[in-house]
Amino acid sequence: MRTVKTGGSNLDFALLGLLHQAARSGYDLRKAFTASPLAHFSDSPGAIYPALLRLRRRGWIEPEHVTPAGGRGRQPFRLTARGRRAFLAWLAAPPTRDEVVYDVDGLVLRFAFMSQALPVPALVRFQRAFRQEVQGYLVELDRFLRGAGGEMTPSGRLAFESGIEGFRGYVRWSRRAERRLTTGEGRSAP
Amino acid sequence: MRTVKTGGSNLDFALLGLLHQAARSGYDLRKAFTASPLAHFSDSPGAIYPALLRLRRRGWIEPEHVTPAGGRGRQPFRLTARGRRAFLAWLAAPPTRDEVVYDVDGLVLRFAFMSQALPVPALVRFQRAFRQEVQGYLVELDRFLRGAGGEMTPSGRLAFESGIEGFRGYVRWSRRAERRLTTGEGRSAP
DNA sequence: TAGTCCATGTAAGATGTTACATGATTCA
């Protein structure tokens, strides 16, 4: 797993992001994951409960109520002050080239949670920096294609082009996102 | 890691794919990875050498020459007959919904290696099945958007749209791929 | 009270990351 060192996996921050909205139990979180594209970042109990344990040990989340003695029932968690800080620090981190190359999904996840905690200008800044990095990487990819493109098999070349197209798509998306953020604000897709 | 049970990780098959072209040493493989988008599937010695060991233990690859006694030098590997069979089985596996959802990159990797081992009609079949699954998943995603789209924050919605756009991009790519495979055959991008 | 679902967890295994170790080769 390409963990772009932020002090936690994408799953960790996805959980943090949901808990930032409202206190929830592990079961609730799991359901929220399963029923949404967040499932992409894992939705098995064997991943979520250990992740919650990690977050507790780090002091980023805590049980909402005093633990009911030898209780085994539903146990909602909420962010601690430190957890909130960690979440905000993650949100505010500028996108890097490494993240673009190895973990775009993580970047999109980050952006997904921004509206709940950061003002619009911060989101716009994110999109501009993101686009910058993606475009820089596209230059690399184009250079590679000009260099080694001749030796590729037909399907190899097509696969490579799929990657390029994907990143071009991110550039278009980013432009559209910035436009929507700065104008209509909450408008839906064209 | 979402390993869509095929009996090996994407890294394993990426290595197998390169060795299918020609015998190479771990060092060569690593260089090939580092210098290409295959790096996406990892390029650290700590991943590649253990992976080669696994492939050896499975009887999928073997040293090209008799091991030079207590040798520590360059050691090229080549596919065994079983390794070739495993590689072909992987290549020929039809794309599943699960792979589309959790491991598109693996599917593109698979397609990338197809030209070296399968005839064009097989590639066309792959693209059709792939498109079918992607379109099916797009229906799910659209349904989700209509259902939960109202409660999303602006950036949450944008992030979700990014996912949808990505898959639409795969559909377009797949159409173009099929066209190029069935007509011009080796033509470059428009 | 028996069965079913809710809810939390654990155990074993696979794979990847970072960082370091080590032996051979080459070249100044």
Add this chain to the structure above:
DNA sequence: TGAATCATGTAACATCTTACATGGACTA
């Protein structure tokens, strides 16, 4: 011969997967 770099690996650690375990609550 000393330094760089080639080439292979290992150790410690983190995270995820699958599969199973467990206990409480609700309902027939």
